[in-house]
Amino acid sequence: MLCRYNLSGLMLADVRSRPPGTWRYRELLPIEGDPVSLGEPETATLFAPRLSERWGIEAWIKDESTLPGATFKARGACVGLSRAVELGVKRVVMPTAGNAGGTWSLYAARAGIEITVVMSATAPRTNQLEVTAAGGTLELVDGSIADAAVRAKEIADETGAFFAATFYEPYRLEGKKAAWLESFDSLGDADSMSFPATIVLPVGGGVAAIAAAKVAAEVRELGWSNDRAPRLVGVQAANCAPIVKAFEEGRDDVPPWTGDPHTVAAGLRVPAPIEGPLVMETIRASGGTMVAVEEDRIVESMRDLAATEGLLACPEGATTVDAAEQLVRAGDLDGPVLLYNTGAGQKYLDVLTD
Ligand SMILES: *Cc1c(COP(=O)(O)O)cnc(C)c1O
Numbered sequence: 001m002l003c004r005y006n007l008s009g010l011m012l013a014d015v016r017s018r019p020p021g022t023w024r025y026r027e028l029l030p031i032e033g034d035p036v037s038l039g040e041p042e043t044a045t046l047f048a049p050r051l052s053e054r055w056g057i058e059a060w061i062k063d064e065s066t067l068p069g070a071t072f073k074a075r076g077a078c079v080g081l082s083r084a085v086e087l088g089v090k091r092v093v094m095p096t097a098g099n100a101g102g103t104w105s106l107y108a109a110r111a112g113i114e115i116t117v118v119m120s121a122t123a124p125r126t127n128q129l130e131v132t133a134a135g136g137t138l139e140l141v142d143g144s145i146a147d148a149a150v151r152a153k154e155i156a157d158e159t160g161a162f163f164a165a166t167f168y169e170p171y172r173l174e175g176k177k178a179a180w181l182e183s184f185d186s187l188g189d190a191d192s193m194s195f196p197a198t199i200v201l202p203v204g205g206g207v208a209a210i211a212a213a214k215v216a217a218e219v220r221e222l223g224w225s226n227d228r229a230p231r232l233v234g235v236q237a238a239n240c241a242p243i244v245k246a247f248e249e250g251r252d253d254v255p256p257w258t259g260d261p262h263t264v265a266a267g268l269r270v271p272a273p274i275e276g277p278l279v280m281e282t283i284r285a286s287g288g289t290m291v292a293v294e295e296d297r298i299v300e301s302m303r304d305l306a307a308t309e310g311l312l313a314c315p316e317g318a319t320t321v322d323a324a325e326q327l328v329r330a331g332d333l334d335g336p337v338l339l340y341n342t343g344a345g346q347k348y349l350d351v352l353t354d
Contacts, residue, residue: 001170002214003030012192012224016185022078022178028218030174035082036111038068040075043179045186045338050308051321055328057335060196062183063311064342069103069130071267071314071343075179076100076172076207077107083171084162085111092116093155094164095148097204098123098266099343100172101138102130104164109134116155118148124266126347144261146272166205167275173207177215183338184219193219195227198333200324201340202316203234203243203290204270206279208340213282231334232288234279235323237263239295243276247290253277264351265298265315267342289332291323298322299351306345315348317341 010027018024020042023035044063051059064072081104084092091114094104101117108115117131121140131138139155141147149165156163166172184193195216201208209232216229236244240261246254254276261271273279283290293301301318305311313321320339327333345352 003170003174005218007218007222010222012222022075022175025178025181028174028177028181028215029079030171031079031082031086033086035078036085036107037078038074038107038110040068040078041066042182043067045183046309046311048309048339051324055324055333055335057333057337059324060183060187060336060338061309061311062179062338062340064179064340065313065344069099069106070347071099071103072176072179072208073099073103074107075175077103077175079175080104080164080169080172081107081111081113083169084164085113087162089113089162091159091161092164093118093152093159093161095119095145095152096123096127097145097269098127101136102127105131105134105136108136116152116161118152118155120144120148120269122262124348144269144271146256149274165274166207173211173214176208176211177218179208180212180215181219184216184225187336188225193225195225195230196336196338198231198233198288198335198337199340200233200235200320200337202265202268202319202342203236203279204268204316205273206234206243206275208342209234209279210275210282213286229286230338232283232286233323233327234283234288234290235319236290236292237265237268237295237298237319238292239263240269240271241292242271243273243280244290244292246276247280247283254280263295263298264348265319267314267316268319291326293319293322302345302352311341312345313341314343314345315351317343
């Protein structure tokens with residue numbers, strides 16, 4: 001279920017005349033009244049001179065580490081909770097791999113509504129503490145986010161709370177479009193937005209990937225760009241790569257990952273992505289591909305990006321550096337390329353200690 005808009009007549013110049021950030025794109029968002037906001041800034045689309053030189057193509061990084069909660073989950077939380085408030089919701093329940101639960105708890109506190117978050121007992125302690133500090137109810141389950149989803153649905157059915165799982169409500173996906181709109185605008189010129197040839201992004205549930213394809217189509221429909229839609233490269237941790245595996249096997253379905261899904265990229269511990277086939281179809285339709293990154297390369301990529309470009313990325317975001325390297329070696333990366341850093345490395349300092 002995806003939101004659809006009547007997009008005729010909205011002029012890019014008018015949007016550009018508004019203050020920067022998420023809410024300048026409000027006609028492309030499902031919100032009518034005042035949003036629940038923590039002052040989401042426009043995040044940087046950074047030119048990466050050293051990676052560009054190394055790869056021989058123009059490389060950029062969309063850096064989401066400066067958002068509330070220090071990850072791009074703020075994109076979904078501000079729009080998802082704004083919409084929930086408009087719908088009269090008083091209580092939300094959601095399963096999460098970690099960051100969404102922490103950030104939704106902060107925005108729920110801001111909105112003055114109750115939240116229950118269900119996550120794996122192995123989810124990062126940082127995320128558990130975000131929930132409880134914000135006054136949310138935290139429930140831990142044995143198993144993965146898939147088990148958390150079963151429990152969260154049970155709670156929703158018992159209590160009537162709004163079930164805010166990925167892809168069950170369509171609004172968080174809409175919020176994630178704002179990141180791409182900001183980047184397309186930064187890469188554009190005086191008259192139009194511009195798409196990078198390739199976007200390399202981490203894929204857990206795949207919301208960010210589908211949001212990218214959806215909003216590129218909307219931008220073209222609005223006439224704000226005539227560029228070819230970007231080629232999407234989805235990246236997963238080799239220890240939890242159900243979509244990479246299905247993609248490589250040429251399947252249409254995405255069987256659940258059967259191994260232990262442990263990875264330092266905690267946001268990518270999604271062994272049974274609920275809309276896996278749609279994510280895969282979206283990436284295929286874009287002419288893109290799926291890439292897996294080994295554990296040791298994830299941490300090395302965090303160090304690499306910090307040392308080369310000065311950006312301490314989260315492990316999920318850092319996977320994009322190794323994935324891009326793999327594609328460069330295979331002669332399969334078109335520039336300009338935009339890497340998606342989904343959050344701050346500061347939330348994951350423990351992975352840098354050994
Ligand atoms: C949730 C998360 C991801 C995965 O995003 P999806 O949109 O679910 O694919 C990547 N990075 C971080 C830091 C996350 O919290």
